[in-house]
Amino acid sequence: MTVDDGVRALEIELAELAADLTAVGWHECVLCYVNRMVVAHGCDGTLRWLRRWRxxxxxxxTRLERRAGQVGAYCDCELFLNGWDVTVDIVRDESTGDEYWPDTVTGCRGVPAGVTQPCSLWERLNGATRW
Known part of the structure; x- marks a missing residue:
């Protein structure tokens, strides 16, 4: 095995690992996927994760990115700043009275294959039901 062969093998292994780490879950909705990817890998100022899910x-x-822009989301993190919010209840600390979000939001409620609407874990910020 030459150095070039070793480099090629490593590149293939890294590509496979990246694909596994960013794979869409079974029946995972668009917003659960984008949220999971932004938490794990950050937002690069584009709709990279939305496009990958699509x-x-x-x-x-093909108009999913355009629909995101219509709710003011021109990058992945703006989906949650301008368009959608999680429906999980806020946790209240009984001793201090402070309210906060749970540490993690997990467990997509699922959507049928090909459906671009998010699961019931998400709601539009302006009260609209669809995007």
Whole structure:
């Protein structure tokens, strides 16, 4: 095995690892996926994770990015700043009275294959039901 062969093998292994780490879960909705990816890998100022979900789960939804822009989301994190909020209850600390979000929001409630609407874990900030 030459150095070039070793480098190629390592590149293949890293590509496979990256694909595994960023794979869309079974029936995972768009917002649960994007939230999971932004928490794990951050937002790069684009709709990178939204596009990745669409390519994997709903390739015919070619206007998904445009619909995100209509709710003021021009990057992945803006989906949650301008468009959607989680429906999980806020936790109250009984001793101090402080309110805070749970440490993690996990467990997508699932959507059928090809559906671009988020699961019931998410609601629009302005009260609209669809985007």
């Amino acid at each position: 390519q994997s789960s709903a390739p015919r939804a």
